[in-house]
Amino acid sequence: MSSVQTVVLNATQVNQKIDRLAFQIHENHYNEKEIILAGIVGNGFKLAELLQDRLANFSDVKVTLVSVIVNKQDPLAINASVELEKADAEDKVVILVDDVLNSGKTLIYGIRHFLQVRLKALRTVALIDRDHKRFPVKADYVGLVLSTTLQEHIRVELEGEMAVYLE
Numbered sequence: 001m002s003s004v005q006t007v008v009l010n011a012t013q014v015n016q017k018i019d020r021l022a023f024q025i026h027e028n029h030y031n032e033k034e035i036i037l038a039g040i041v042g043n044g045f046k047l048a049e050l051l052q053d054r055l056a057n058f059s060d061v062k063v064t065l066v067s068v069i070v071n072k073q074d075p076l077a078i079n080a081s082v083e084l085e086k087a088d089a090e091d092k093v094v095i096l097v098d099d100v101l102n103s104g105k106t107l108i109y110g111i112r113h114f115l116q117v118r119l120k121a122l123r124t125v126a127l128i129d130r131d132h133k134r135f136p137v138k139a140d141y142v143g144l145v146l147s148t149t150l151q152e153h154i155r156v157e158l159e160g161e162m163a164v165y166l167e
Helices: 011-029 043-058 105-114
Strands: 006-009 034-040 062-069 093-101 121-129 141-145 154-157 163-166
Touching (some): 006 011, 006 141, 011 121, 011 141, 011 163, 034 043, 034 105, 043 062, 043 121, 093 154, 105 121
Parallel strands (some): 034 062, 034 093, 121 141
Antiparallel strands (some): 006 163, 154 163
16 A cells, blocks of 8 residues: 555545535435435444434435445355344335446445345445446446556545545
8 A cells, every 4th residue: 555645536526525415315305205225334334324413404205324335345254234124125225336336345244234125226325436447336426437457446434524536
């Protein structure tokens, strides 16, 4: 990893991206009674919390927030766990949220849990899409597509002074 750090998005820009993502979600699902935001534990869940707060500012749609635990190093060791009964997700829109989409591994294993439920729709959100796909998954809602090398690292700060860094 490089010792050089570049600010890709500052706090104002991160907030603008989150606002835009919330508006896009609302535009596509304004007629739903409930949306489930399922955040990948860590920054994915924090981003889902921020999206829930933004949606509450202008939307009457009920937003249920749940966490999704995925073992990022060995996703087959333990199935993804979700703090939501499968019956509670039936016939609802589920939006799986993560901060960075790199290879697609975390999202695909997070999606796996929801494939056992009859959903109305399943969508995905990523604040940053690095576009290094190895799995057949894409983000339906993206804050920023960023071309990087495989050696570079993206660090997202969503607490305190929000920012996205390229390292």
